[in-house]
Amino acid sequence: xxxxxxxxxxxxxxxxxxxxxxxxxxxxxxxxxxxxxxxxxxxxxxxxxxxxxxxxxxxxxxxxxxxxxxxxxxxxxxxxxxxxxxxxxxxxxxxxxxxxxxxxxxxxxxxxxxxxxxxxxxxxxxxxxxxxxxxxxxxxxxxxxxxxxxxxxxxxxxxxxxxxxxxxxxxxxxxxxxxxxxxxxxxxxxxxxxxx
Numbered sequence: 001x002x003x004x005x006x007x008x009x010x011x012x013x014x015x016x017x018x019x020x021x022x023x024x025x026x027x028x029x030x031x032x033x034x035x036x037x038x039x040x041x042x043x044x045x046x047x048x049x050x051x052x053x054x055x056x057x058x059x060x061x062x063x064x065x066x067x068x069x070x071x072x073x074x075x076x077x078x079x080x081x082x083x084x085x086x087x088x089x090x091x092x093x094x095x096x097x098x099x100x101x102x103x104x105x106x107x108x109x110x111x112x113x114x115x116x117x118x119x120x121x122x123x124x125x126x127x128x129x130x131x132x133x134x135x136x137x138x139x140x141x142x143x144x145x146x147x148x149x150x151x152x153x154x155x156x157x158x159x160x161x162x163x164x165x166x167x168x169x170x171x172x173x174x175x176x177x178x179x180x181x182x183x184x185x186x187x188x189x190x191x192x193x194x195x196x
Contacts, residue, residue, distance in 0.1 A: 002042050002124045004113055012087060012108055012128075020110030025182055028117045034175035035118035038125060046080035048126030050091040053187040054103060056134050060153035061191070062099065063162050063184075067149040070173050074152045074162050076184045078127070091130050100142030103132040109190035112182060127183050129190065159188045 013020045029035045053076050054062045063074035079094025081087055088105075095103050109129040116123050140148060154162060163185045169177030 002047050002126075004111075004124065004126055008087065009111055015088070016105060016108045018108050020108045022110055023112045023186065024115070025112055026115045026117060027178055027182070029175055030118075031175070032118050034179070035116055035121070035123070038116050038179075039121075039123045041080075042123055042125060045082060047083050048081045048128065049078045049183075050081060050087065050094055051076055051078050051127050051129040051183045051187060052091060052095050052099075052103070052132055053109075053130065053191070054095065054099065054101060054132045054134055055106065056153060058153075060155060061159055062134075062139070063152045063154055063159070064098075064148045065150040065152070066147055070169060070171075073165055073169065073173075073177075074150070075166060075180045076159075076162075076187045077148070078183060081126075081128070087128055091128075091132075095132065096137070096142075097145045098143060098148060100137050100140055100144075101134050102136035104135050105130055106133050107131040107190075107194070109187065112186050114179070114182060116179075127186070129183065129186055131187070131190065131194075156188070156191055159184070159191070163188050 064077045065074045077098055079098055081090045095101055109131060112127040114125045163181055166177045166181040166184055
């Protein structure tokens with residue numbers, strides 16, 4: 001059972017002097033394929049993810065795509081938190097690996113506790129959302145991972161379009177899009193509220 005660690009969450013809030021919020025979301029799938037994928041990932045090597053909303057020096061937000069994504073689909077990047085891994089360690093590690101950037105934490109927006117359901121089964125997954133300022137490195141050039149194939153830098157209006165595109169994916173990517181909409185939209189809502 002993948003259990004949310006409230007003490008860990010509040011410790012992050014205390015360290016970063018912020019009042020992160022916790023949001024509960026349920027995603028019900030009608031087919032087992034993506035549900036099984038999430039369940040296997042949780043059982044194998046991760047309890048959740050860090051969501052890294054990186055703001056570039058010019059104020060634009062980095063969104064990413066991978067080679068196999070549907071055309072014109074981007075999202076706020078994420079990276080896994082291993083079982084037993086410190087969340088703050090994970091955020092800096094993942095940003096370096098995926099984007100090749102050094103960052104400073106501007107804000108901790110909070111966590112989304114996602115309950116994935118299929119028929120009578122469920123699995124819990126936790127997304128921790130960070131707003132980050134780019135302070136060094138060369139985007140993708142310094143990345144040690146080559147998953148990301150394209151970058152699109154957007155303003156808040158552009159991020160709203162990115163989220164809407166995720167929410168409207170049809171076909172075999174629909175279930176993945178429902179998941180990725182949650183994290184991208186959560187970052188968008190926080191940024192809009194904070195007027196960043």
